[in-house]
Amino acid sequence: MTSSFYDPSAAIAQRIKQERDTRGWSLAELAERSGVSKAMISKIERGEASPTATILGRLSGAFGQQLSTLLTLAEQSSDRLLRAEDQPVWTDPETGYVRRRLSPPNGGVLELLRIDLPPNARVSYPPDAFTFQHQQMWVLEGVLVFQEGDETHTLKAGDCLQLGRPSACTFSNPGKNPCAYLIALAKR
DSSP states (O other), X not given: OOTTSOOTHHHXXXXXXXXXXXXXXXXXXXXXXXXXXHHHHHHHHTTSSOOOHHHHHHHHHHTXXXXXXXXXXXXXXXXXXXXXXXXXXXXXTTTOOEEEEOSOSSOOSEEEEEEEEOTTOEEEEOGGGGTTEEEEEEEEESEEEEEEXXXXXXXXXXXXXXXXXXXOEEEEOOSSSOEEEXXXXXXX
């Protein structure tokens, strides 16, 4: 993946501020609800810091949204076609995790994402990030170790897993090679 694709960071920052303002929450209230510091939220909203996947998961959970919904709302349009060169690509500044939205941003009930997880990368999300969706993962290449609450799944290329009830989840790539997987999301 190259970095020449559309970077949705500014739209994400604007959406986070919009979600907070819509609820009438102060920075302190969002910080308390999400577990993300007031200073970090302020930096994100001003575009001075790019949020990590974990931080976005906490913020979306505080808003009562799935992470995917928060990102889709930041990138939404009415188009039914999303060409490869126009697909938004977001890179987690902490882990190098790359999220490419494959589905058109028109608010449909199904969303497809491609995730590229670098070797030795690990991304965790709180249960709130999965509350409003059904999710399946299909490993395209590499090995993905997925911890879902107390259960651990080791998935290899071709394996497909449907997530269970919302719980804390960790995606990790223990290998020396990149791991790529497809996520299919449907709203509950």
